[in-house]
Amino acid sequence: MDYFQMTAPCGLDCFNCHFFLAHEDKEAMSMVKKLSEEYKVPLEIMLCKGCRNHNGQIPVQKYVFGEAHHCAAYECSQSKGLKFCGDCDQFPCDNLHPYADRAGNLPHNIKIFNLCLINKMGLEKWAESKASEVRKVYFTKPWSLM
Numbered sequence: 001m002d003y004f005q006m007t008a009p010c011g012l013d014c015f016n017c018h019f020f021l022a023h024e025d026k027e028a029m030s031m032v033k034k035l036s037e038e039y040k041v042p043l044e045i046m047l048c049k050g051c052r053n054h055n056g057q058i059p060v061q062k063y064v065f066g067e068a069h070h071c072a073a074y075e076c077s078q079s080k081g082l083k084f085c086g087d088c089d090q091f092p093c094d095n096l097h098p099y100a101d102r103a104g105n106l107p108h109n110i111k112i113f114n115l116c117l118i119n120k121m122g123l124e125k126w127a128e129s130k131a132s133e134v135r136k137v138y139f140t141k142p143w144s145l146m
Contacts (some may be wrong), residue, residue, distance in 0.1 A: 003127035009077035010085050010096060011114035012107060013131040019048040019060070073111075086115030110138050118119035 006015040014020050021028035036043045045059045056074030073095040077085055085091055100110040114134060117126045 001127075003123050004083065006050045007054050007084075007118075007123065007127065007131075008074065009082065010051075010071075010108075011111040011118060012051065013114065013127065013135065014048070014050035015050075016132050016135050017048065017107075017129065019046060019058075022047055023049075033068055062074040065108055084115060084118060085111075086119045091115070104139075107135055107138060 001015060003015065006020070007013055018025075018028040018031050022032040023029075032046050033043060035041075036046045041060060041063055045063045048054065048058050048060065051058060051071070051074060056071040056078070057069065061069055061071075073085055075141055076087070076093075077083070080088060082088055085093075085096055092112050092115075094113050096115075098112070103109050114126070114131065117134070119132055121130065
């Protein structure tokens with residue numbers, strides 16, 4: 001797998017997202033179909049090929065927010081010629097700011113953690129050994145001080 005192409009500039013691991021995995025994984029497809037029906041969004045719009053493959057405008061975001069919607073982190077990284085936001089001298093910035101609403105459903109609050117791990121471990125090692133664990137912990141492990 002081309003981990004660079006399948007990791008968004010903001011650090012989201014597209015290759016672990018059910019909207020991407022649904023292309024070949026029946027369980028992920030089942031989840032995406034359920035969401036498609038629940039939110040009344042056509043299935044083909046729910047499916048994603050990764051941020052970079054959609055030039056920062058994934059279909060479901062364009063559908064929900066309109067054609068004019070753009071990802072600020074993607075556009076900023078492209079304008080600066082950066083592979084990842086973590087390569088920027090202004091990292092972290094407000095384009096990566098975590099938010100509480102929908103934090104339980106969307107992985108956007110793991111961006112900075114992922115970018116730090118990519119810088120520390122390298123893209124391939126992070127993608128192969130840590131990215132899925134980060135996502136799993138984020139969505140399933142209860143918060144603890146230990």
